[in-house]
Amino acid sequence: MKKAILYDTTLRDGMQGENICFSPEDKIKVAKRLDDMGIHYIEGGWPGSNPNAMRFFELVRETKFKNSVITAFGSTRRPNICASDDKNLNALVASGATVAAIFGKSWDLHVQIMENTLEENLAMIKDSVEWLISQGLTVFYDAEHYYDGYINNSYYALETLKAAIKGGCKTLVLCDTNGGTLPHDIERITTDTINQITQFYSKEKDITFGIHAHNDCGMAVANSISAIRCGAAMVQGTVNGYGERCGNADLTSIIPILKLKLNNDCISLDNLKKLKKLSRFVSETANMIPLNSRPFVGHSAFAHKGGIHVSAVMKASEAYEHINPEFVGSKRRVLVSEQSGGSNIEYKAKEMGIDLGEDGKHTKSIVTSIKDLEDDGYQFDVAEGSLKIIMEKLTGQYQPHFDLESFRVTVEKDKERPCSAHAMIKIKVGDTVEITAAEGDGPVSALDNALRKALTNIFPDLDEMHLVDFKVRVIEGSDGTDAKVRVIISSRDENNIFSTIGVSEDIIEASWQALSDSFQYKLSMQKE
Secondary structure (H helix, E strand, O other): OOOOEEEEOOOOOHHHOOOOOOOHHHHHHHHHHHHHHOOOEEEOOOOOOOHHHHHHHHHHOOOOOOOOEEEEEEEOOOOOOOHHHOHHHHHHHHOOOOEEEEEEEOOHHHHHHOOOOHHHHHHHHHHHHHHHHHOOOEEEEEEEOHHHHHHHOHHHHHHHHHHHHHOOOOEEEEEEOOOOOOHHHHHHHHHHHHHHHHHHOOOOOOOEEEEEEEOOOOOHHHHHHHHHHOOOOEEEEEHHHOOOOOOEOEHHHHHHHHHHHOOOOOOOHHHHOOHHHHHHHHHHHOOOOOOOOOOOOOOOOOEEOOHHHHHHHHHOHHHOOOOOHHHHOOOOEEOOOOOOOHHHHHHHHHHHOOOOOHHHOOHHHHHHHHHHHHHOOOOHHHOHHHHHHHHHHHOOOOOOOOEEEEEEEEEEEEOOEEEEEEEEEEEEEOOEEEEEEEEEOOHHHHHHHHHHHHHHOOOHHHHHOEEEEEEEEEOOHHHHHHOOEEEEEEEEOOOOEEEEEEEEOOHHHHHHHHHHHHHHHHHHHHHO
16 A cells, blocks of 8 residues: 555635634644644635635745645646636746645536537646646646446446547546545446556556545545545545535545555654644634534543443553553543443542542442532533542642632613623632622623633733633423522643533523633643
8 A cells, every 4th residue: 555645635625614714814723733633735725716716826825835835726728728828827836836636527527518629628637637736736636427428338437538538637636525425336347447547557556546535424534535445645624524515525534544544655743743733723713612523633522431341441542442541642531430440430539549448438428429410400421620629629639720709790681782791700819819700691691701811811822822622501390590500611732621610590590600611721731
């Protein structure tokens, strides 16, 4: 198996995902992270399509990369014109990129939809590749809808690849653009395509094949790996699988599978350890909540909840983990809930630096207390920040960084304006008393702003922490407005995401519990 070539298209195909948008400056930041990761090619966008992409290529000229080559994306020329007169092709040249990835029609259905002829489509592919190469660019040809086209008319699909080769292209990327092809068909078609092309062009020893898969059947990663095993050398995808409709092949899964499962030297082990941070950085830049269940890099990827599982992992981690979490920059997490046993508590105590006493004398009482609290509405497997604080309290090791003296929250509403909230808070830090007031979009927002304002006077590093998610759930709705609610707050700093919880019949009180715990937890991490 050849060393796989990693081609990232987060900044172009990933941006086609719903609710995802990067500014040109954001794209530069992401590109630098991808370069540091060791990605071979970074697709920066379609310079002929929008000002955002053109601005990126202007900025990227002033940026140095140590591992990555920036590529520009575009299409073949329009029908019945010269390639040199096509605005999009000229924009590729003007972008300053040394590599251009252009797509063309490989499915005869699409040629017909565009009211073009099959012959002119082949000419468009050949002419476009040929002209771009004459302008000094290296060209990758993306055979759009290749697998669907092959199933419908294999002869013509192969002819489109041959047209690209006749134009001078050495890299052919087979695209499952609809994301509907299954792995066994990917294997069959990829193998047959490589055999036929290499047989037809037996003198062309340096033709490289690639795979570009979409995830509409949930098969993008599997399809990408299948194509690589059948002889494709380039794999295209996006960080976190972002992309149009159901997304693209997820490089955060493909890269560790190639490196750790298939022993493919696509990336160094040191760079592989940066994978989780890369995933989090891209999700934060895209303003997307990280998916906990995402393989390898998700918050739950190496989380263990069942007591039997935890007991086994403590003896032999491979019993319930398919790789060492540290290989991808992740870590093992043991969850504590009403289903937990002593093994979970012992593991978490060791992880959090909590002394359970001689012979673990506190273990049983903690297990009992956790189960009682969860029966009352708490859920500690999703709130490890609060779990740490509870365990410290139950073992007499809790040292609060601040104490609440009082707070007051008021909400104003008139018929002309939306609600506005004001909070006044009095806290004590050691012998220092802080009294502050703040406004917010709602009572919890105002309370958060007031607490943050009071604490940052003493703990300036709190500026790097901010809230990323706020959930409220009614635990039992039969009591109507008197029902008990559960509030879960997720916060993050530069390196971590952590959650805290509060439960009460009063939503403000529950929110305060979760909010207070989040600040206490952050401050305890800084101290450690």
